[in-house]
Amino acid sequence: MTLSQLDVPLSFLRIFAFVWGSLWGSFVNVVVYRLPREMSVVRPASHCPGCGAPVAAWDNIPILSWLLLRAKARCCGARISPRYVVVEALSGLIALAVLEVIVRALPGDTSLLHAASIFLADFALAMGLVAAAFIDAEHMVLPDPITLGGTVFGLLTPSLRDLGWTDAFLGAAVGFAAVWLPFVVGYKALRGRPGMGLGDAKLTMLAGAWFGWPSVVFAIFAGAMQATVAALILYGVKGKIEEPESVLQDREEIQKAAAEGDVEAIALLEADPLATEPGEGVLAARLPFGPFLCLAILEWMLAGDWITDRWLPWLAR
Numbered sequence: 346m347t348l349s350q351l352d353v354p355l356s357f358l359r360i361f362a363f364v365w366g367s368l369w370g371s372f373v374n375v376v377v378y379r380l381p382r383e384m385s386v387v388r389p390a391s392h393c394p395g396c397g398a399p400v401a402a403w404d405n406i407p408i409l410s411w412l413l414l415r416a417k418a419r420c421c422g423a424r425i426s427p428r429y430v431v432v433e434a435l436s437g438l439i440a441l442a443v444l445e446v447i448v449r450a451l452p453g454d455t456s457l458l459h460a461a462s463i464f465l466a467d468f469a470l471a472m473g474l475v476a477a478a479f480i481d482a483e484h485m486v487l488p489d490p491i492t493l494g495g496t497v498f499g500l501l502t503p504s505l506r507d508l509g510w511t512d513a514f515l516g517a518a519v520g521f522a523a524v525w526l527p528f529v530v531g532y533k534a535l536r537g538r539p540g541m542g543l544g545d546a547k548l549t550m551l552a553g554a555w556f557g558w559p560s561v562v563f564a565i566f567a568g569a570m571q572a573t574v575a576a577l578i579l580y581g582v583k584g585k586i587e588e589p590e591s592v593l594q595d596r597e598e599i600q601k602a603a604a605e606g607d608v609e610a611i612a613l614l615e616a617d618p619l620a621t622e623p624g625e626g627v628l629a630a631r632l633p634f635g636p637f638l639c640l641a642i643l644e645w646m647l648a649g650d651w652i653t654d655r656w657l658p659w660l661a662r
């Protein structure tokens with residue numbers, strides 16, 4: 346069976362995609378909370394972050410429950426972060442966008458199985474990127490299961506994007522080297538500390554594995570531009586850019602342990618750029634770059650062809 350033989354109203358497919366996306370968004374929220382805390386993402390079932398009580402299924406409906414409960418847990422009244430509803434709505438919209446922009450652009454004689462595989466793969470990548478973005482924003486860490494797992498997934502599925510094996514492997518190599526050489530190795534040689542994390546290099550490696558080297562060029566430049574705009578806005582509105590709470594807490598613990606003579610903590614203080622306070626001013630401010638890289642990779646996934654056709658013909662492959 347092919348796409349053109351599919352006899353289902355488009356409105357049904359759209360609603361299905363949005364609901365499907367927001368349900369997975371619920372799971373992404375669990376991943377964002379548990380992965381950096383090294384908890385299992387599968388067990389136990391959802392529980393209240395305030396008091397630990399299990400959350401009933403009807404209080405766990407994407408978007409609706411948060412709105413109906415007015416952002417308060419039913420059990421103990423603990424405030425539920427708006428991040429939950431934002432991630433669920435965003436995931437629903439992304440699933441809808443993959444359907445509209447990618448699946449509906451496929452030729453009518455594409456088999457349903459192939460179209461469904463493309464939808465699932467692109468949607469899975471998007472969910473990984475959303476999770477990575479929110480985790481990096483909160484903890485300044487890009488977890489390996491997402492960056493490395495996502496790279497392997499991309500290397501195994503290039504045919505879903507009309508990409509050759511060579512393009513995928515070359516893209517991954519370019520993606521890693523493009524951040525690792527100048528920003529990790531080079532910057533460290535000049536300034537004594539890496540300017541970007543290894544996590545960022547693994548994320549651009551993922552981009553290259555999925556979409557080839559042009560996506561790496563785009564992700565770095567578009568990511569940097571968007572990060573700069575965000576930094577200027579944050580600086581303009583707040584007067585300073587604060588590091589996430591959990592980074593401050595971690596640093597306090599490491600510095601305390603180092604002061605007590607802990608060898609591992611002392612080594613970490615020397616190697617980890619996050620272990621010391623940033624300097625003053627907008628240029629020295631530390632903004633996690635991961636969320637902006639994730640955003641740029643998503644933009645490339647959904648609009649890469651449009652961007653290259655219209656603006657960057659030299660990047661077309």
Ligand SMILES: [Zn+2]
Nearest residue numbers: 393396420421
């Ligand atoms: Zn509670």
